[in-house]
Amino acid sequence: MRVVEVFWRLWKRGHQRYQESLSDYMDGRLDARDQGRLEEHFSRCEECVRDLESLRATVQLLQRVPLVDTPRSFQLQEMPVLRPARPLFLRAMQVSTAVAGVLLAVLLVGDLLGSFGDGAMPPEDRAQVAQEEGQLEALAATTPPTMVPAPSMAAEAGEAATPSPEGADPEAAREPTTAETDLSAEEEMPQPFQIEEGDGWGLINTFQVVVGALAGVLLAATAYLTYRRLRSAT
Amino acid sequence: MSELDEEVLVAQSQEGDLQAFNTIVQRYERQVYNLALRMLGDQALAEDATQDAFISAFNHIKGFRGGSLKAWLLKTVANRCRDLLRSAYRRHNISLEGLTLNAEPSFPSREESPEEYTMRRELGQEIQRGLDTLPADQRLALVLVDIQGLSYEEAAESAGASLGTIKSRLSRGRAHLRDYLRTHGELLPEQFRRRV
Secondary structure, three states, X not given: OHHHXXXXXXXXXXXXXXXXXXXXXXXXXXXXXXXXXXXXXXXXXXHHHHHHHHHHHHHHHHHHOOOXXXXXXXXXXXXXXXXXXXXXHHHHHHHHHHHHHHHHHHHHHHXXXXXXXXXXXXXXXHHHHHHHHHHHHHHHHHOOHHHOOOHHHHHHHHHHHOOOOOOOOHHHHHOOOHHHHHHHHHHHOOOHHHHHHHXXXXXXXXXXXXXXXXXXXXXXXXXXXXXXXXXXXX | OOHHHHHHXXXXXXXXXXXXXXXXXXXXXXXXXXXXXXXXXXXXXXXXXXXXXXXXXXXXXXXXXXXXXXXXXXXXXXXXXXXXXXXXXXXXXXXXXXXXXXXXXXXXXXXXXXXXXXXXXXXXXXXXXXXXOOOHHHXXXXXXXXXXXXOHHHHHHHHOOOHHHHHHHHHHHHHHHHHHHHHOHHHOOHHHHHHO
């Protein structure tokens, strides 16, 4: 049963190809080999013979369709005026659409590749960030973990948590410890990662916004011009 | 008009000679108008397309580099028809299928009886209805080759397509039209009913 089905499909496909070549056959546009194959197919397929006849009749009918007389003369009475506006308009639209497309593509590819992230930072800035990072790590290594309280705790720790021993010089007691000095230094030091990264992103975001806005303006202009064109055509 | 005459007229037209160009118009206006009429199926639109095509042809005749002038003119009007069909489709102002061909064919010749003339006219109208159901590219191929009698090569030049494309469009267009005529055969004049 399956073999019959496969055979039937193959025959149908071949039959379809022959059907498509009937028009060329009728006009004598088939090469000798294809013509021979089709004629051989005719001997086995009555449907193709019938279709060839009806196709031939259709073409004969078309050939009998009369030519209509012109209702008037189309001779030009005066020198026609050139209309350059349309090609110029179309060219402007094409250019603006192409530019907008390129801008959007740059934006998209850049976003996908992540080149608008750290990669966009200039090398000298990157070196500076790395240097600051190294300093911070060295600082963290020399400071015992217990001596680095959280900034919020540092204020409370001043009096309540570590009362100064009696008789001690209050001024000396107020002298900041190494840890406190380091802590205050850390507090005063801007957080390099966040700020630098933030600044970088800020710049990049500005770039992205400008490119996106430019592309948007171009696309909007194209849409507006198209709308005007359609309105004037009606 | 011989080929030599035509070359001279083209050269004069390229120099801006309107009278020479009008001689060319007179020679080909019937074929150009008939192509527009079969493509658009409306007399007024066909008139506009024909006039626009000749104006455009005059403006661009300096770009004509030899070959078949007829094919070049037919290409100009075919492009204009495509523009009109596209804008009509876009604006939905014109239902192309609803258009009927109200133009009269050539007046009967001395050999043709009034009955034959009427039959020929009815046949033209019914064929036009069938043509209107075809995609524009297939319709153009059929009109150029089967109605206007152009060779495949000239039709390819007029349609701005390759020879293979024209053959393919012609094959599909003929098959579609045959199917249309099979289902609407009763609308054909009696003489032609049993042929398809």
